[in-house]
Amino acid sequence: MRIDIHTHAFHPKIAHKAVAHLNAFYRVACVGDGTIAGLLESGARAGMDKCAVLCAATTPAQVIPANNHAISLQRQYPDRVIAFGTLHPGYEKWETELARLRAAGIRGIKLHPECQGFRLDDPRLLPILEAAQEHFVFLFHIGDKKPPENNPSCPYKLAALLAALPRLRIIAAHFGGYRMWAHALLALKGKIRENLWVDTSSTTPFATPQLVKKLLRAWPQEKLLFGSDWPLYSPLEERLRLESMGGLSPDAVDRIMGNAAALLAPCGAD
Numbered sequence: 001m002r003i004d005i006h007t008h009a010f011h012p013k014i015a016h017k018a019v020a021h022l023n024a025f026y027r028v029a030c031v032g033d034g035t036i037a038g039l040l041e042s043g044a045r046a047g048m049d050k051c052a053v054l055c056a057a058t059t060p061a062q063v064i065p066a067n068n069h070a071i072s073l074q075r076q077y078p079d080r081v082i083a084f085g086t087l088h089p090g091y092e093k094w095e096t097e098l099a100r101l102r103a104a105g106i107r108g109i110k111l112h113p114e115c116q117g118f119r120l121d122d123p124r125l126l127p128i129l130e131a132a133q134e135h136f137v138f139l140f141h142i143g144d145k146k147p148p149e150n151n152p153s154c155p156y157k158l159a160a161l162l163a164a165l166p167r168l169r170i171i172a173a174h175f176g177g178y179r180m181w182a183h184a185l186l187a188l189k190g191k192i193r194e195n196l197w198v199d200t201s202s203t204t205p206f207a208t209p210q211l212v213k214k215l216l217r218a219w220p221q222e223k224l225l226f227g228s229d230w231p232l233y234s235p236l237e238e239r240l241r242l243e244s245m246g247g248l249s250p251d252a253v254d255r256i257m258g259n260a261a262a263l264l265a266p267c268g269a270d
Helices: 015-026 036-045 060-076 094-102 125-132 154-166 181-190 210-218 237-246 250-258
Strands: 004-006 050-053 081-084 109-110 138-140 170-172 198-199
Touching: 004 036, 004 250, 036 050, 036 237, 060 094, 081 154, 094 125, 154 170, 154 181, 181 210, 210 237, 237 250
Parallel strands: 004 050, 050 081, 081 109, 109 138, 138 170, 170 198
Antiparallel strands: none
16 A cells, blocks of 8 residues: 555645745745645555545634644545545634544644744643544654744654653654754654654755655664655655665665555555
8 A cells, every 4th residue: 555645636616826936935845736636646646545635724713724624535535545634722622622533533633833823832832732632643743944943843852752751753844853953863862762753755855865864774774654745746756756766676765655554554555
């Protein structure tokens, strides 16, 4: 089962606006149109069986509509989509929303501190994570170009969270620290963390082959998850970059693509 663990697909009414925002926020030129049809077509070209579709509510008021969209996608494409819901530490009815997500078969939650306007060490997060850890996998955006002390989601904050909640299953996006890979290696490498996985998304377009190889060696292969970050990047091009820059065989990349199946088994991924 080949799974792309890090993708985005927006409601058709806002897809073009969301892509424009991504282009401006990350100073990139997205390769995709942000629609579910575009995502599934792009994933098929890369040989993907399923994709995890992520969303993040930028305000508390967006929690319900964002999760409605996630639930709708998973119901509409049960054989192709693993939808992740979202929460916001400012959303007061988070316990009710966790129950609603679980009842709908959602087993993953995406948090993006930079876009959502909070810090990973925000004390409001702890009761939410504690309550959700038995039933949900969390995928966190980690890293930015800001120095760690000013960064809402730096690898050091993630390391503290992993230590505080050892049963919380976390996927650290972007090899554990977007544009902060040296810090990710310092903060996260060198200790076996049973509750940590990292995805490969949004790294190869910025890294050297030497850095990609170093990042791939930093974690056990079973802890690596393939992520393209579509519509920013193409799953097929990301696969080819991992092979060429990381010195990986097609079979090795296939194994990385298969690692998410066991982690997301409650979502019906295996």
